[in-house]
Amino acid sequence: MKVLLLFIACILFTSGLNAQKTSVTVVIDPGHGGTDPGFLSENTKLLQEKELNLLIAKKVGSYIEENLQHVKVVYTRTDDSFPSLEDRVNKANTIQADYFISIHCNANDQKKVHGTESHVHSLESKKSVSLAKEVEKEFSTRAGRKSRGVKDSDDREHSLQVLKFTSMTSVLVECGFLTNEKEANYLNTTHGQEIIASAVYRAFRNTIVQEFTSIAFVKPEATVSKPKKEGAEEPKKSPTEKYAIQIMSSKEPINTSAESFKKIGLPVSRTKLTTTAAYKYFYTVGSYTSRESAKADLKTVQSNGFKDAYVVKIE
Ligand SMILES: [Zn+2]
Numbered sequence: 001m002k003v004l005l006l007f008i009a010c011i012l013f014t015s016g017l018n019a020q021k022t023s024v025t026v027v028i029d030p031g032h033g034g035t036d037p038g039f040l041s042e043n044t045k046l047l048q049e050k051e052l053n054l055l056i057a058k059k060v061g062s063y064i065e066e067n068l069q070h071v072k073v074v075y076t077r078t079d080d081s082f083p084s085l086e087d088r089v090n091k092a093n094t095i096q097a098d099y100f101i102s103i104h105c106n107a108n109d110q111k112k113v114h115g116t117e118s119h120v121h122s123l124e125s126k127k128s129v130s131l132a133k134e135v136e137k138e139f140s141t142r143a144g145r146k147s148r149g150v151k152d153s154d155d156r157e158h159s160l161q162v163l164k165f166t167s168m169t170s171v172l173v174e175c176g177f178l179t180n181e182k183e184a185n186y187l188n189t190t191h192g193q194e195i196i197a198s199a200v201y202r203a204f205r206n207t208i209v210q211e212f213t214s215i216a217f218v219k220p221e222a223t224v225s226k227p228k229k230e231g232a233e234e235p236k237k238s239p240t241e242k243y244a245i246q247i248m249s250s251k252e253p254i255n256t257s258a259e260s261f262k263k264i265g266l267p268v269s270r271t272k273l274t275t276t277a278a279y280k281y282f283y284t285v286g287s288y289t290s291r292e293s294a295k296a297d298l299k300t301v302q303s304n305g306f307k308d309a310y311v312v313k314i315e
Contacts, residue, residue, distance in 0.1 A: 027099065029103065030054040038105070049104070051080075099168055102173065117149065119163060125169075128171055247309045266285040268285055
């Protein structure tokens with residue numbers, strides 16, 4: 001009887017905790033690091049896999065922090081260190097994270113092979129599969145990448161430790177093949193990293209919005225444009241940095257004076273990328289000398305019909 005009471009008390013306690021859930025935690029894991037460089041390109045001008053993973057992972061985290069509320073972002077590493085795979089898994093399990101997203105870049109003996117993949121431990125884990133599918137959907141539809149789909153340990157013929165032992169929704173994203181010259185060059189550009197990171201961000205946002213319907217993740221407009229304090233110190237920046245707000249990309253060029261752009265109230269610039277990606281035209285507004293000043297305009301742009309707009313560094 002005592003055992004039964006304890007059992008019921010436990011159920012009540014746990015369901016109480018779920019009902020009170022007001023935020024979600026995501027662990028972002030930049031693959032490799034430190035003495036483990038991951039894939040090393042023959043071209044020494046290109047970044048090592050561990051460096052690209054960290055750059056992309058940090059962008060994913062900052063898009064989440066900039067655009068969402070009630071989400072706690074925890075990294076397994078933020079510098080060139082190498083936490084063991086066990087440490088990464090333990091960290092996520094100990095803090096009882098809700099999501100684990102590992103960022104990697106791929107390699108293949110055949111240089112032709114290119115595209116993105118999202119890995120899960122097992123196709124049985126529905127939530128992980130759903131997040132992985134969402135990531136691949138964003139890659140193929142919005143980021144203009146070739147999606148190679150969702151893979152599990154049977155496809156790989158081995159398990160990935162960070163996916164096998166993490167007890168939450170876990171996905172390992174392969175952002176592209178560093179053995180493919182075009183894809184390696186793309187991943188080495190800031191623009192490429194931003195496109196990849198924003199796709200992962202959108203997939204994550206869509207997933208949590210669907211799963212935790214009682215939490216308002218998207219920041220209300222009111223909290224956005226903070227009035228500037230008189231004499232407030234501007235964050236230090238290099239004088240050559242320039243930022244803009246990217247509003248969309250397209251396969252075919254769209255006239256920048258198109259009706260849909262008018263409501264933004266800012267002139268739109270179109271840039272053509274020298275890439276084989278389908279979405280080679282991208283559109284930005286504004287020119288800012290700091291990320292902060294660009295962010296001040298971002299919410300206005302988002303609320304004028306471009307809800308996925310984000311700040312990009314253009315110089
Ligand atoms: Zn890797």
